[in-house]
Amino acid sequence: MIRFNVLVRTLSLDQTLLHFLWIRFNSLKIFGKGTCNNLKALLIRIKLLTMKVRMNPDFLKEVRLGKLKTIKANEIDGTTPEGNTTLHMAARFGTKDLVKNIINQRPSLAFKSNSKGETPVHVAARAGQHEVVEVFISSVKDYKEIYIGRIRDRFGNTPLHGAVRNGHLQVMNALAEKDPDSLVWINDAGESPLSIAIDMRLTDIAKRIITLNNSTLDYRGNNGQTPLHCAVMRQDFVIMSTIIGLREDLVGMPGERKRTPLHYAAALGHQRMVQKLINQNRSIAYEQDVDEQTPLHLAAENGQVRLIEALLKPCPDTIEIVDNKQQNILHIAAKNGNVDAVSYILKLPEMEDLVNSPDVDGNTPLHLAVSNYHSDVVGVLSKNAKVEIRSINNSNNTALAIVKLPDGRGMELQKHLTLKALKSAYKQKIINPEDFPENTQLIDVKVERPNSDDKKIRDMAQIISVMAPLIATFTFTAAFTIPGGFVSDGPDKGLAMLISKSAFQAFVISDAIAMTSSITAAVIVFWSSSRRDTESFLDTFPFAIGLTWISLIAMALAFVTGLFVVLQKTLWLAILVCVIGCAPPFFLYIFSPMFLLVFERVSKSRTSLSNRQNIVEDNPFLFIVRLMKIFFERLIFKCLCSRCKSSCCYQPNQDYTVSACLKESTRPTV
Secondary structure (H helix, E strand, O other): OHHHHHHHHHHOOOHHHHHHHHHHHHHHOOOOHHHHHHHHHHHHHHHHHHOOEEOOHHHHHHHHHOOOOOOOHHHOOEEOOOOOEHHHHHHHOOOHHHHHHHHHHOHHHHHOOOOOOOOHHHHHHHHOOHHHHHHHHHHOOHHHOOOHHHOOOOOOOOHHHHHHHOOOHHHHHHHHHHOHHHHHOOOOOOOOHHHHHHHOOOHHHHHHHHHHOHHHHHOOOOOOOOHHHHHHHOOOHHHHHHHHHHOHHHHHOOOHHHOOHHHHHHHHOOHHHHHHHHHHOHHHHHOOOOOOOOHHHHHHHOOOHHHHHHHHOOOHHHHHOOOOOOOOHHHHHHHOOOHHHHHHHHOOHHHHHOOOOOOOOOOOHHHHHHHOOOHHHHHHHHOOOOOOOOOOOOOOOOHHHHHHOOOOOOOHHHHHHHHHHHHHHHHHHOOOHHHOOOHHHHHOOOOOOOHHHHHHHHHHHHHHHHHHHHHHHHHHHHHHOOOOOEOOOOOOOOOEOOOOOHHHHHHHHHHHHHHHHHHHHHHHHHHHHOOOOHHHHHHHHHHHHHHHHHHHHHHHHHHHHHHHHHOOOOHHHHHHHHHHHHHHHHHHHHHOHHHHHOOOOHHHOOOOHHHHOOOOOOOHHHHHHHHHHHHHHHHHHHHHOOOOOOOOOOOOOOOOOHHHHHHHHHOOOO
C-alpha cells in the first residue's frame, strides 16, 4: 500500500484517472469489500494531495493594494494558474510584513517554484523589491545547505540575473554581498550577471559587480567573448577602462573568430577606445582573426578614416599585412565602396607598391570596386597616376571588361556610372592610341543589357514622368491660392496680404523651387525617353531623379511654411506642424534610402570638397547630393557641437560627421 501511494504521488494522477482506478479495481473484485474501501479512501487522499487550490481573488486584490500584513492558514496554499504561490504574490508587490508572516507559517514556500521555475526570491529580485529580498535572506535560515540566492529557474537564471537584467542595484547588492561567489554563475544562455550589466549598459551595476568579485572578469561567453569584448562592443569606455586597469592581459585575449577587443573597436569607429587599447599593448594591432584580418582591415572595411590614421601612426608596417584572400586594406576599402578611406590610403607613401597588387583571384582594388559598381571609388582609383587601369585578373578580364559582363542584379544605373568613370579615365590616360590598340573600341564600348533591365529603367522613368507633373500641378495651384489671401482694395490691391512675413516669403521661395524642379525633371525625362540611345538616357536620368527629390522636399517645405504663416498666433500648433512636416525629409536625409536608387551605399560616402571635382564629371547628381549633405552636416554640427569643440571630433581642417559630434558630446567624462 505504501509503494502504491508513492507511485500515485510520482505520477501526479488527476481526478479522471483516480476515478478510473477506483472503478477498475471495484469491477475486478480481486479484493474484499474492506480492502476496496481502504483503497477508495487512499485514492481520495491522493486526490486531495495532488489537486491545486486556486488563490482567493479577494486575497490577490488585497495583496496588489499592499493592505494585507497577515494571512490565514487556510489561504496560504492558494496558487495562480501560473503556479505562483501566496508568497510569490506578496514578494512581487513588496508587502514585507506579509512575506514575513507567510515565511513564519510555511518556510517551505520560500523554495517553491512556479511554472517558470522561479522561486519567490526570483520574483522579488526581478521586481526590484530590495526590502523583501533582505527579508528572505535574513528569515530563511537554511541558506548554507540550499541558499535561496543560488536557486535557478528553468532558464538557469539565479535571482542575481533577474535583478541585474532589470537594473536593480540595491537588490543586486543585497544578494551579492551575502554570496559574492554567485556573481560568477552563468545561465543556460551563457550569460553572467556582469555580461548582462555590460550588455544593457548598466555601468554602475557593472562596476559594483567587478568591485565585489574580481573573478567575474574570468567570464567567457558561449562565443569565447571576455567582459572586455562585451564592453568594447557596447562602446562603454568607463567599464573598458576599469577592466583594463584590473586585468591588462584581457587586452590581447582573442574571442569569437579570434578577434581581439581592438578588432571590434576599430570596426565600430570608437577612436578613444582604439587609442586606449593601442597605448596599453601595441602588439595587438598585428593580431589577425580567422580570416587573417587585422583591426586595420576592419577599419578600412567600415570606412573609418580616422582610425586608419590612428592605427598606422604607431604601427605603420601593418599596412603591408594581407588577409587570407591576399587583400590589403585598399582592396577592402574599394570593395566596400568607402571612398574616403580609398582617397586617404592612396595618399600614403607605403601604398606605391601595393596599389596594384592582386589578390588570390588576381583582382586589384580597381577590379573589386568595378565588380561592386562603386562609381565614386572607381573614379578616384582610375584617375590616380599609380593605378594601372589595364591590369587583368586570373580570368583575363580588365576592369572595363568586368563592366561589360551581364550580371542580372538590376543595377544598370550604377553600372552605367561605373562605366562612365572608367571611360573618362581611359580618355585621360591613353593619350597615344599605339600604346593600346583597342583604345577606340574600349572607349566607345556599349554594355549589352538584358531587355528586363532596360524595362526597369523605363518603368522608373514613367514613374517620374507621372510624379513630376503632379508636383508641378500642386505647387502651381498653391501659388495662386496663397495663405492669407490678397488685398481687396486700396493702393495695394491684388498684392498678398502677408507678403512682409518671413514665413510667407519662405513659402513662396520653396513653392517656386518645387515648381521649377518638377517641370525640369519632367522635361528631362520626356527629352531623354524620346531618344533611342540608352547611354544618353542614362547620362541624363540621374538629373531627373535628383530634381524630383528636390521638388518633393521643396513642396514639403512649402506646405509647412504655408501653415506656419496662418497659425502664428497659436505658436504651439505652428511649431508642432513644422516638426511633423519636417520629420519625414529629415529622416530620409539621415537614413538616405533614396540615394540607393542612384548609387549603392552612397549615404556612406562623405568625401572632402577637394575630392568631389573628380566625381562631378562621372556622376553630377551624386555631386549635388553630397554638397547638400556636407552643408546640412556642418549646419547641424554648429548647433549641436558647442560642448565638444575641444574633443577629437572637432577638427576644423578635417572632415567630420554629426554622428561623431553627438557621440562625443554625450559620452561620459572619465
